[in-house]
Amino acid sequence: MPDNWGFVLAAYGLAAVVLVAYWRRLVRRERALPGQSSRSTARRP
């Protein structure tokens, strides 16, 4: 049977995109909460 690397790449690529997108969504929503952006700015040197 041929190896079908394209399908393997598609499956792992899709999973990576979906999981990173979900993580980014959580981070964005957390930063959008009141008081979050000012706190992170204050930590910067």
Add this chain to the structure above:
Amino acid sequence: MRVVGGVTLVALAAGLVMAFGVAPREMTQGNVQRIMYLHVPSVWVAYLAFAVVLVASIVYLARGLEGADRLAHASAEVGVLFTGLTIATGSIWGKPTWGIWWTWDARLTSVSILFVMYLGYLLLRGMIEDPDQGARYAAVVGIVAAFNIPLVHFSVYWWRTLHQPPSLMKPGPGTMPGVIVAALMVNFVAFSLLYVYFVAKRVRLLRRESEAAA
């Protein structure tokens, strides 16, 4: 949280090394079988997530703890994410091995129903304005929907399906070579850690959103 995130990243990297560097090329399917190291841990996380929804929903109805409701909400969201991934990766794996992207066989149909039920759970939460009422209704749906989990898992035994029976989560001695089992186990651990990380992050976000709204 950062420590859990870091450990999860290392575990996921180890899972990739096991799946592509250590596990051998499967004799009949070839390298496309490596999708298994993504597909099977995804469905494991979905089962785990919905089992947590069941327990947290029972605790919420019995004790009224807001923390239990937040845990159920977060776990349902992560469970839906991984069920979607399971369906998508299974479909991608199905095309080269079965010759089709999709068929309405017992396993694929039951897992689709599971996906739609928990999607409904999330939509229900968003539709009801009163948070306490929404949490109560969602807890009932979270308990009822969990009855579909054994149906999904045992569907391959109860009906004639195109999908193969479980190779790991079954009683009796295993039939897979040790190196494949080891690669799967590393990915089970990595995906479980990812589940813990996502749920912890989502629970914290739900708590902060609720504090900000109060």
